[in-house]
Amino acid sequence: MSNDPDPVRRLRVLAAGLHAGLYTEEHLPLPYEQVWAVASDLSAELPHLVPFLREFRVPPGDADRKPALAVGRSGLREAFEVRLAPGWCLMQSRLIVGGMAAVPEGSGTRFAVLGATRPTALRPVQWLYGQTLGEPRGRAFVHRLTERAALR
Numbered sequence: 121m122s123n124d125p126d127p128v129r130r131l132r133v134l135a136a137g138l139h140a141g142l143y144t145e146e147h148l149p150l151p152y153e154q155v156w157a158v159a160s161d162l163s164a165e166l167p168h169l170v171p172f173l174r175e176f177r178v179p180p181g182d183a184d185r186k187p188a189l190a191v192g193r194s195g196l197r198e199a200f201e202v203r204l205a206p207g208w209c210l211m212q213s214r215l216i217v218g219g220m221a222a223v224p225e226g227s228g229t230r231f232a233v234l235g236a237t238r239p240t241a242l243r244p245v246q247w248l249y250g251q252t253l254g255e256p257r258g259r260a261f262v263h264r265l266t267e268r269a270a271l272r
Contacts, residue, residue, distance in 0.1 A: 126207070126221075126223045127207040127208040127221035127222065127223055128145065128207075128221045128222065128223050128230050128231070128232045130208070130221065131143075131208075131219050131220070131221040131232045131234055132145065132232065134210075134217075134219065134234065135219075135232075135234045135236070138217060138234075138236040139236070140217075140234050140235060140236035141235060141236060141237070142233070142234065142235035142236070142255075142257055142258045143232070143233070143234050143235075143258065144232065144233050144255065144258030144259055144261065144262055145230065145231070145232040146230075146231060146232075146259075146262050147225055147226075147228055147229070147230055147231075148228050148229045148230075148231050148262070148265075148266050148269070149227070149228045150228055150229055150266065150269050150270060151224075151227075151228070151229065152207075152222060152223065152224040152228075152229045154229075154269045154270075154272045155222050155229040155231055155265070155266075155269045156206070156207060156222050156229075157269070157272055158265055158268045158269045158272065159209065159220045159222060159231070159265060159269075160204060160209060162176050162178045162188065162202065162204070162209070162211075163175075163176055163177060163178050165265075165268060168264060168268060169261055169264050169265055169268070170261070171193075172192050172193055172194075173190060173191070173192060173193070174191050174192060174193045175189075175190070175191040176188060176189070176190050176191075177189040177190075177191070178202060184203055184204060184205050185201060185202070185203055186201075186202045186204070187199065187200070187201060187202070188200040188201070188202045188211065190213070198213045198214075198215065198216065199213060199214075200212060200213045200216075201213075207221055207222045207223055208220075208221055209221070212238070213238075214238065215237060215238055216235070216236070216237060216238065217234070217235070217236045217237070217238055218233075218234065218235050218236075219232075219233070219234040220232065220233050220234070231262060231265070233258055233261050233262060233265075235257075235258075
């Protein structure tokens with residue numbers, strides 16, 4: 121038996137350490153397999169979950185670390201390193217950290233999403249974002265994920 125915290129607890133700790141501007145955690149009334157099938161399908165699903173994202177390119181394969189390229193609706197591009205494992209996704213660029221985590225909980229799933237900036241110089245912007253838009257955007261992300269998972 122492992123003493124490692126579950127993926128949602130790990131993401132919660134990471135959000136606190138990063139002073140994340142966006143962190144939302146909810147219980148979803150859907151099976152873990154359905155929820156994680158959507159959350160982990162980054163290329164196909166992330167553009168549906170993040171409104172300003174046009175594309176998220178991740179090469180196929182089972183490696184737990186992969187390069188990725190995010191393309192925004194405005195055409196801006198950002199390279200990411202993605203760590204993907206069952207119930208855990210961490211995406212990091214030079215400016216942004218994004219993450220998702222999920223664990224089975226009762227008849228549903230405990231799901232969390234995180235968004236933070238990396239450079240310390242951006243902390244004031246991140247704090248302001250967290251005070252104004254972080255919670256509504258986090259809830260909207262979880263709502264879209266729930267809708268898409270319900271269709272599977």
